[in-house]
Every structure is written in C-alpha cells, then in structure tokens.
Amino acid sequence: MTLSVAFAHEFDGFDVDVAFEAPAGITVLFGRSGAGKSTIVDAVAGLLRPREGRIASEDWVLFDSAEGQWTPPHKRRLGYIFQDARLFPHLSVRQNLAYGQWFAPKSAPREDMERIVEMLGIGHLLGRRPAALSGGEKQRVAIGRALLASPKLILADEPLAALDEQRKAEILPYFERMRDEVSVPILYVSHAAAEVARIATTIVALDAGRVTRQGPAADVLSDPAVTPLGVRSAGAMVEARVKEHHSDGLSTLEAEGASLLLPRVSQAPGTPLRVWIEAQDVMLATERPQGISALNILEVTVREVRLGAGPGAMVQLSFGNALILARVTRRSAQALALAPGRQVFAVLKAVSVARDAIGELPQKPV
Structure with a gap:
C-alpha cells in the first residue's frame, strides 16, 4: 500500500504546497521546525482541510478537492502516536491496549495482541497502570495501542521528542521492528538526523512548506545539496x-x-x-x-x-x-x-x- 499526498494550503504568512508518495515502511517527514511537517500530518489526519489537492491510496480517499470528497477524522482508520503517550491513567496497560482493539472496525483484519505485546516487549507491564511506567515504556504501550486499532496508516508526530537520550535508545529498536513487520505505511515526523538515518525507509525533505527531495533514505541523506537541518547536521x-x-x-x-x-x-x-x-x-x-x-x-x-x-x-x-x-x-x-x-x-x-x-x-x- 502506498499513500499519495498532494495538496496546497495557505496560512497567514506561510503556505504549503507538497506532493510525495509514502510506501509501506517508515516515511520520514524531515526538516527544521516550521518546515511544514506537522501541517502535512494534520492534513492526513483530517485536522486540517487543505484548500486543494488529493490524499489517497488507490480507492481509499481521505481528501479530494476536485471530487468534493472529505473523510472525517474519526472515519480515517489512523493510528496516531503522539510525543506524549496519552494513555488512560485509570486503565491498566492491558486495558489501554484493548481500547485500541475496541475501536477497530469489525470488518478490519485483527492484529494479534500477543504478537504486538511480544514485538514491543511489554508482556511484563500488562498489569501496571501508566503512572508506574517509565517514559519509554509508556511510548511502547502507545505504539501497541495504535497498532491494535487495525489502522490503514500510522502517524507518528515526533514520538521521541519528549524522551531523554537513554529512553530514545530504548525505543528506536521497536520502531525498526515496526518498519520491518508492519504492512501499512508509517508517516513519521522528525528533526533528528541520526534518528532518521536509523529508521527511515523513505525520506521526504521539507523546507518552507516545499518538498526539496524525496526518495530512499541513503540517497537523500548522501546528497550534498540536501541539508534539511542545516550544514551542521549534515x-x-x-x-x-x-x-x-x-x-x-x-x-x-x-x-x-x-x-x-x-x-x-x-x-x-x-x-x-x-x-x-x-x-x-x-x-x-x-x-x-x-x-x-x-x-x-x-x-x-x-x-x-x-x-x-x-x-x-x-x-x-x-x-x-x-x-x-x-x-x-x-x-x-x-x-x-x-x-x-x-x-x-x-x-x-x-x-x-x-x-x-x-x-x-x-x-x-x-
């Protein structure tokens, strides 16, 4: 499955005009703060209705201005992983995971909870509540909840930004496993070069609301003309x-x-x-x-x-x-x-x- 994103939108003093493809694996939206990364995620999630464009994968259409099509956010079947885990504090880890399953459509293929629990290494945490978890453990549970919702697409908006270096090192291997084991596209926002190099399948480099380069991670990162974060981070x-x-x-x-x-x-x-x-x-x-x-x-x-x-x-x-x-x-x-x-x-x-x-x-x- 490949998600095609092409839209234009204007804000006061800033406009976005982008077009790119997000295949299976992790497609990283890579650039400085203010490059337009979160705007793209909002448009895909349905939190922003662009002025014009199309966001779709074959017959799964999220937005098409020419045809007047618009899928409301709650019907888009997206898994969303935020910077903070946003777990329900009164529920156990097992119940938080089950909440993701509860929202999965009955007709959708069901993810096996045991497989997700094993993949994320959270079996020993199932009886705990979020208050008893570390930041890295909370994020692993949040990833599991997103996967168990049987999404057609996963959005991860700087999911490691709130973690210290030790917790980031703990979480990165799980995103590598997601990249390799999950069949749906994962749209991942980051402005950390080493993080991008580790996990990205595809990179979409952004600057001032425009795509400056897109393609396989190795090709984009080795291009001397592409420095999304400036030369100091090249x-x-x-x-x-x-x-x-x-x-x-x-x-x-x-x-x-x-x-x-x-x-x-x-x-x-x-x-x-x-x-x-x-x-x-x-x-x-x-x-x-x-x-x-x-x-x-x-x-x-x-x-x-x-x-x-x-x-x-x-x-x-x-x-x-x-x-x-x-x-x-x-x-x-x-x-x-x-x-x-x-x-x-x-x-x-x-x-x-x-x-x-x-x-x-x-x-x-x-």
Whole structure:
C-alpha cells in the first residue's frame, strides 16, 4: 500500500504546497521546525482541510478537492502516536491496549495482541497502570495501542521528542521492528538526523512548506545539496555488516570492502547495519595519514564539491557503492585541490559515531 499526498494550503504568512508518495515502511517527514511537517500530518489526519489537492491510496480517499470528497477524522482508520503517550491513567496497560482493539472496525483484519505485546516487549507491564511506567515504556504501550486499532496508516508526530537520550535508545529498536513487520505505511515526523538515518525507509525533505527531495533514505541523506537541518547536521548513512567484536569495547564492521572500527555494537557478527556518519566528523587528506589517533582511514573518491554561501564546502565521497559527506572549509577544498575524480583519504575517529547512530538495516527491500 502506498499513500499519495498532494495538496496546497495557505496560512497567514506561510503556505504549503507538497506532493510525495509514502510506501509501506517508515516515511520520514524531515526538516527544521516550521518546515511544514506537522501541517502535512494534520492534513492526513483530517485536522486540517487543505484548500486543494488529493490524499489517497488507490480507492481509499481521505481528501479530494476536485471530487468534493472529505473523510472525517474519526472515519480515517489512523493510528496516531503522539510525543506524549496519552494513555488512560485509570486503565491498566492491558486495558489501554484493548481500547485500541475496541475501536477497530469489525470488518478490519485483527492484529494479534500477543504478537504486538511480544514485538514491543511489554508482556511484563500488562498489569501496571501508566503512572508506574517509565517514559519509554509508556511510548511502547502507545505504539501497541495504535497498532491494535487495525489502522490503514500510522502517524507518528515526533514520538521521541519528549524522551531523554537513554529512553530514545530504548525505543528506536521497536520502531525498526515496526518498519520491518508492519504492512501499512508509517508517516513519521522528525528533526533528528541520526534518528532518521536509523529508521527511515523513505525520506521526504521539507523546507518552507516545499518538498526539496524525496526518495530512499541513503540517497537523500548522501546528497550534498540536501541539508534539511542545516550544514551542521549534515551526514550520510552507510550500510555495513558486523565482522567481529573486540575485547577493548570496539567492533569491526565491513562496508564495501573497507573496515570500520566503531564503539561495540550489540548485534552478532554477520548482522547488516546502518551507520550514520556526520559530515563534520570526517577529515580529508591527500596522503594516507601516519601516527594519528583516528582508527578509520578510508581511501575515497571525490564525487562532488558543493560550496556554501559562507566559508564552508560540502564534499560527497564514494568508496565502492557507499557515499559519505565531509564538511570542510572553502580554503581547505582549494588547498587540497578537491574536485570530482580526485583520490583522497577520509579520516574518522571511532568515538565520533555514537551507539544510537547505528541501527539494523531494513529487512524489506528499499
């Protein structure tokens, strides 16, 4: 199932005009605050009726201005995951989950509660009430409630924004499982680059109410022209496979025939992973560096050099089929004579890649 979204709407001093496709998996609406992400979610949810456009999936039409069609919010069969879990405080976890089932149409395929409970790891929480849960546990229950409503589409509006880093790290693996195991599209709002790199199947980059790029996550993130959060948050996603673990707390990953030493990952050797590498953490050299503390030195080829409006430049680099970005100054780009086709060395400190920037590769084809 693929959701097609195309609409235009004006507010006082701001207008939105977007068109994109959200296939099965997680489609992330990615951009700064004020880019139009929540406006899109409101339009899909039925909380906003756009001036014109169409939001539909084949014969399931939520809005079509040309045909005068409009499905009220309560009939849209959406699962909504908010920033705060919004659980019923007087009900147990089991009862909160059952509430989602209660609202599922009788004709809709029923999700198995035991499967959802197992997927989210909340079996030991079923008898508790929300007041006795951590923030991460509450969000897992909220995810389960949304899934058990048998939705045709799931909306997640910055569901991790209210959590601390430890709770985010706890929840992200469950969104990875949802991406791989849930058959309906998931529209996910975020402005956290590492989070997006871990879970996204598709990315829709937004700026000032417009789509600036859309497509598979790896393609969008490695494009030097696409910086939804600004150059300081730019980076790229590399696909790798766990090779081995070491006693000093590091793991070796293989990517396109090259080795990467990173903080120890929990996955077993052979597991395919995604690694988010920030552009500002990549240094470049024209000769292989010697006697330095950085453990990762990759022989790469310059694909593109894009000069910024200020003193910086974004450099797209390739090794094999993998792409990474490096953020350098214009002066460095000139001094190193960086140009497409130039062979250079990319230097990356192992500790630059945080554990929460490493996630499992989608099991579905992207």
